[in-house]
Amino acid sequence: MEKEICGKYEIIDAHAHIFPEKIAENATVSIGHFYDMPMSGCGISEKLTESGNKIGVNRYLVCSVATTPHQVNSINNFIAGECEKHKCFIGLGAMHPDSESLESDVEQILSLGLKGVKLHPDFQKFNADSLEAFRIYELIEGKLPLLIHCGDNRYDYSAPQRIANIHKNFPNLKIQAAHLGGYQRWQEALECLRGLENVWFDVSSSLAFISPETAVKMIHAYGAEKCFFGSDFPMWSHEEEFERFMKLGLSEQENKMIFAENFKNFIPVD
Numbered sequence: 230m231e232k233e234i235c236g237k238y239e240i241i242d243a244h245a246h247i248f249p250e251k252i253a254e255n256a257t258v259s260i261g262h263f264y265d266m267p268m269s270g271c272g273i274s275e276k277l278t279e280s281g282n283k284i285g286v287n288r289y290l291v292c293s294v295a296t297t298p299h300q301v302n303s304i305n306n307f308i309a310g311e312c313e314k315h316k317c318f319i320g321l322g323a324m325h326p327d328s329e330s331l332e333s334d335v336e337q338i339l340s341l342g343l344k345g346v347k348l349h350p351d352f353q354k355f356n357a358d359s360l361e362a363f364r365i366y367e368l369i370e371g372k373l374p375l376l377i378h379c380g381d382n383r384y385d386y387s388a389p390q391r392i393a394n395i396h397k398n399f400p401n402l403k404i405q406a407a408h409l410g411g412y413q414r415w416q417e418a419l420e421c422l423r424g425l426e427n428v429w430f431d432v433s434s435s436l437a438f439i440s441p442e443t444a445v446k447m448i449h450a451y452g453a454e455k456c457f458f459g460s461d462f463p464m465w466s467h468e469e470e471f472e473r474f475m476k477l478g479l480s481e482q483e484n485k486m487i488f489a490e491n492f493k494n495f496i497p498v499d
């Protein structure tokens with residue numbers, strides 16, 4: 230990697246996963262199995278910054294998913310603790326639609342200073358536009374932005390149409406639709422999600438699967454001002470995702486917007 234090329238951009242990694250050290254290895258392996266892909270590293274904070282430093286990442290949006298309701302509070306404490314240790318982290322809270330204490334879960338996220346909520350309907354096994362999930366959106370709309378995993382051919386939990394339904398019902402909820410809104414379901418994503426006012430996109434775990442032409446077409450259809458750079462670490466190393474991104478050949482202005490500027494309109498960072 231040529232240092233001069235990445236060193237000239239301010240970079241926010243808008244999608245990264247971290248896990249408590251004692252479960253990081255197992256968690257990383259099980260995500261690898263879920264997606265049938267080799268993982269690029271073990272998901273602990275130090276490995277994340279080590280990988281990001283290679284391309285000069287300035288800030289990281291970090292999250293961890295609660296696969297059961299009882300993990301919610303400890304994950305949120307963990308993420309907040311990591312943000313305390315790593316000033317370059319912007320932490321998202323975990324929630325689970327089956328939690329019996331959604332109100333206090335939101336209170337906890339706010340009081341810990343976390344900046345939004347991450348949901349992964351395929352891991353958490355709920356339909357993104359179900360009534361149970363609506364209870365979460367109702368509580369966070371206008372308060373906390375949502376990063377949500379989108380699309381998987383094997384399941385329908387996070388189908389692009391369901392993400393569009395969230396927006397339709399909660400127009401003031403800021404949504405970051407991960408993986409260009411459709412991991413594997415690209416065409417459907419474009420049809421359902423383009424032109425939606427409060428829906429943004431990250432390009433993580435997308436560029437490895439589609440041609441640069443398709444990626445550029447999608448970014449332009451959504452609007453370059455709606456897209457964020459992200460690694461989906463530990464899925465990929467930053468160098469890999471950076472190289473794929475630079476192959477798109479977008480304009481300098483678009484690169485700057487996608488690397489950092491757009492994200493600041495989504496979550497203000499100091």
Ligand SMILES: [Zn+2]
Binds near residue numbers: 244246378407461
């Ligand atoms: Zn994710």
